[in-house]
Amino acid sequence: MSSISRQSTVLIDSFNRLHNYLRISLTERCNLRCQYCMPEKGVDLSPSSHLLSTNEILHLIRIFTTYGGVNKIRLTGGEPTIRKDLVDIVRGVRSYPTMKTIGITTNGVLLHRLLEPLAQAGLNSLNISLDTLVQQKFEFLTRRAAFARVLSNIRLALDMPKSYPLVKINCVVMQGINTDELNDFVELARDQPNLAVRFIEYMPFDDNKWNEKKYFPYEEMLKIIKQRYNLQKLAQIDKNDTTKWYRVQDDSYKGRIGFITSMSEHFCSTCNRIRVTADGQLKVCLFDNKEVSLRDVLRSGASDEEIYALIQQTLYKKDKEHLPVDVLHTQANRPMILIGG
Numbered sequence: 001m002s003s004i005s006r007q008s009t010v011l012i013d014s015f016n017r018l019h020n021y022l023r024i025s026l027t028e029r030c031n032l033r034c035q036y037c038m039p040e041k042g043v044d045l046s047p048s049s050h051l052l053s054t055n056e057i058l059h060l061i062r063i064f065t066t067y068g069g070v071n072k073i074r075l076t077g078g079e080p081t082i083r084k085d086l087v088d089i090v091r092g093v094r095s096y097p098t099m100k101t102i103g104i105t106t107n108g109v110l111l112h113r114l115l116e117p118l119a120q121a122g123l124n125s126l127n128i129s130l131d132t133l134v135q136q137k138f139e140f141l142t143r144r145a146a147f148a149r150v151l152s153n154i155r156l157a158l159d160m161p162k163s164y165p166l167v168k169i170n171c172v173v174m175q176g177i178n179t180d181e182l183n184d185f186v187e188l189a190r191d192q193p194n195l196a197v198r199f200i201e202y203m204p205f206d207d208n209k210w211n212e213k214k215y216f217p218y219e220e221m222l223k224i225i226k227q228r229y230n231l232q233k234l235a236q237i238d239k240n241d242t243t244k245w246y247r248v249q250d251d252s253y254k255g256r257i258g259f260i261t262s263m264s265e266h267f268c269s270t271c272n273r274i275r276v277t278a279d280g281q282l283k284v285c286l287f288d289n290k291e292v293s294l295r296d297v298l299r300s301g302a303s304d305e306e307i308y309a310l311i312q313q314t315l316y317k318k319d320k321e322h323l324p325v326d327v328l329h330t331q332a333n334r335p336m337i338l339i340g341g
């Protein structure tokens, strides 16, 4: 601990990884029920008094930003667009001159009402989750009927390239569910220079039906896609990117594709991410179930300096990397919906 200075204006862990990217979950609720994220019956929700208020969220953001040098914030959930103060929170984040990226990760269902106000408030990164291009499969996977709406909202977002220069589609790939659609997803970005499709390895969390038979690794995805397309691996643009990027070598292909290989080739050595859950728990790693309540210290009247010192101390205990997948799926963690991705 002695190596951490209370005055430090960057968040560094014991492996010298700089943490400038904060992911905040705004809600435990969602208007979909994705099988890989939550059980059908839903999850036990925290009482509303345990959830962070708008002011508390903005207060924590101020501490992370002004003391810790955070310059990228992603708002997630649950489904962040169901939170009524989403636009106000984005505007609050944008008020920091040092803030570079403000993003949301969303299922897209409510975006038609929000794309314009969010852009005006300063949102500049939009990731939309979509795991299938087949309506019935969407309804099976999400247990809700919203397929047409999500597709039309993706189109609306793509028509706003000035506000959203690169829309990313997040597609969780599961053996026997959507492995037959990989090339259809590649085609989705053919005419769209501002669209990137990212294929995500299925990760195990509590109550999410993960098993080895459904897990479909990156190399297997590549094999399928390479049967149809010539792919060129792109140099990493951002050293902390979670994604391995490729372009399709075909002059008519405008978009790009990527792979988030959390399980088969993790990217923990360049991790710059720290998380706060909707109930105010600091989570230094997606797969670490040890948590510290920032909500409780905030409500105890602690000073910003004290809260920042607690964040530094907790981050310093972050592990080097997550456990191997065969161990990970036996460990207790929150369901993904209560973490936020």
Ligand SMILES: Nc1nc2c(ncn2[C@@H]2O[C@H](COP(=O)(O)OP(=O)(O)OP(=O)(O)O)[C@@H](O)[C@H]2O)c(=O)[nH]1
Residues within 6 Å of the ligand: 074, 076, 103, 105, 125, 127, 168, 170, 200, 241, 242, 260, 262, 271, 273, 286, 340, 341
């Ligand atoms: N293992 C691991 N997976 C992550 C991490 N951050 C994001 N992911 C996963 O990557 C997928 C996409 O996450 P997003 O919410 O779109 O965030 P992102 O990949 O950081 O987005 P960009 O800022 O656009 O790069 C989700 O399945 C996340 O759970 C991480 O730190 N570790």
Ligand SMILES: C[S@@+](CC[C@H](N)C(=O)[O-])C[C@H]1O[C@@H](n2cnc3c(N)ncnc32)[C@H](O)[C@@H]1O
Residues within 6 Å of the ligand: 030, 036, 037, 076, 077, 078, 079, 080, 105, 106, 107, 127, 128, 129, 170, 171, 172, 200, 201, 202, 203, 204, 205, 208, 336, 337, 340, 341
């Ligand atoms: C938990 S969701 C929250 C934000 C929003 N509701 C959405 O779906 O985009 C964040 C991201 O985590 C991804 N995700 C959820 N469960 C996952 C799992 N088991 N493995 C990999 N990614 C997962 C989702 O596909 C989504 O892209």
Ligand code: SF4
Residues within 6 Å of the ligand: 030, 031, 032, 033, 034, 037, 038, 077, 078, 079, 106, 107, 129, 336, 337
């Ligand atoms: S992945 Fe997103 S949309 Fe699907 S249930 Fe989880 S929080 Fe909701």
Ligand code: SF4
Residues within 6 Å of the ligand: 266, 267, 268, 269, 271, 272, 273, 284, 285, 286, 287, 319, 320, 321, 322
């Ligand atoms: S698993 Fe943990 S350490 Fe690895 S990249 Fe994700 S959050 Fe970072």
